Amino acid sequence: MQLNPYSGAYLSDPAATWRRILDDPGRALYAEDLGLWLISRHADVRRALADATTFGNALTLVPVYQVCPRAMSIVTQIDAPPTTAAADPPVHPRTRRALRATFANTADRAEAEYGEIVRRRVDDLVSRLVAQQGRRVDLVSAFTTELPLLVILDILGVPDGDVEEIRRWADGQVALVWGQPDPDEQVRLAQGLLDFWRYCQDLVRQRLDSGADGTDFISRALAYRDDDDDVLTVPEVASLAFNLLVAGHETTAGLLAHALDAALSSPRRWRALVDDPRSVPDFVTETLRFAPAIDGWLRVTRRDVTLGEVTIPAGARCLLMIGAANRDPSVFDRPDRFDPHRTDAGDHLSFGHGPHFCIGAALARLEADVALTRLAAAIPGLSLSSDHRRSFAPNVSFRAHHSLVATIDVRMPADVPEATPATAQAA
């Protein structure tokens, strides 16, 4: 079959394509133009995510297209050792252990260790928006891409002054690996990625030189290492930082944009959040299910795998279609309906499942919960501009809004009827 994630219907609104693929009797379809096997059903995606023996992560961060030789000669200089998302056993369990020890990965730990950072950054960004009263603002550049980047920089102990460079490099990695850049662009992005990797190596070197006794992630990872390469090597610490700076930013930015899009595209939904901040966590869970920031993730088969009538050969790259799995009618009632009151939303696969389950899920949830709560309290009249058109960056994995143009109004809107659970359920 054909699947073009870079233009047309799938890029602007993938729901119909997900439905068509889910309805196909084949449990795995080969997308010739992408060279990827598509796995879409919830049970199959869940099983593949959990089965590291059959579905490996080794190629997860390798571009999905043939990289031009000039860009390839740059990429091969990036000698970052695989640690988490790109690692298989035995490296993965060891480096994952290191990450769990040094990064707060549960709701309680995230609140205790990062709660103050998140609230400070949210309050600062929300006050800047409030100061724009009456104006049109792009919430993507002014808020959704800003917050997660500033938070992850604080956690890693990286100076604010480097924010623009890191944003450019991180965006560049997402475009280089999962996008469709032309050869000149590939060279530019590859050079950015190499600079980014050297920057992360420098960060670690500076911490080593200064004694590494801080509370930031890099200092904690070096302390955990305790000079023992069998526990974690110095390049692995740099590689963890390299991954976290991208994973901690691009994904949560997507979650925030999808949540604001879902909330503001229906004034009643926004009003429901304004009136009842306790409803924010369920709203975020439904956003994760309905519009995942990563809606397809890569694996490579480590042996032949048979799904129904189809056998995928060993060594084949597969796209686990998380977005489709989250709309599987065998798991979710009326799956194409956005319903923050549904009770099955928590079965989504948006943070993965099994040994590679997202280490930053609790942080992402914390950021989204605090952000929506504070925005709804401070700017109850926030509304999408009438000329706003939804569009996404072309990418096979990350679904990122180009913009969310909204008007700032700190006054409570007078003309929206009080929301009830029934009125807030519009699809």
Ligand code: HEM
């Ligand atoms: C809405 C936000 C997020 C989404 C949708 C998301 C999604 C995912 C997914 C689907 C995986 C599974 C990868 C796999 O199975 O191979 C994953 C893994 C990972 N995520 Fe997230 N993520 C989010 C936020 C974050 C944040 C905030 C961080 C860190 C600051 C983070 C760090 C990681 C890391 C390090 C892994 C690799 C874990 C491993 O391989 O053991 N993510 N994420």
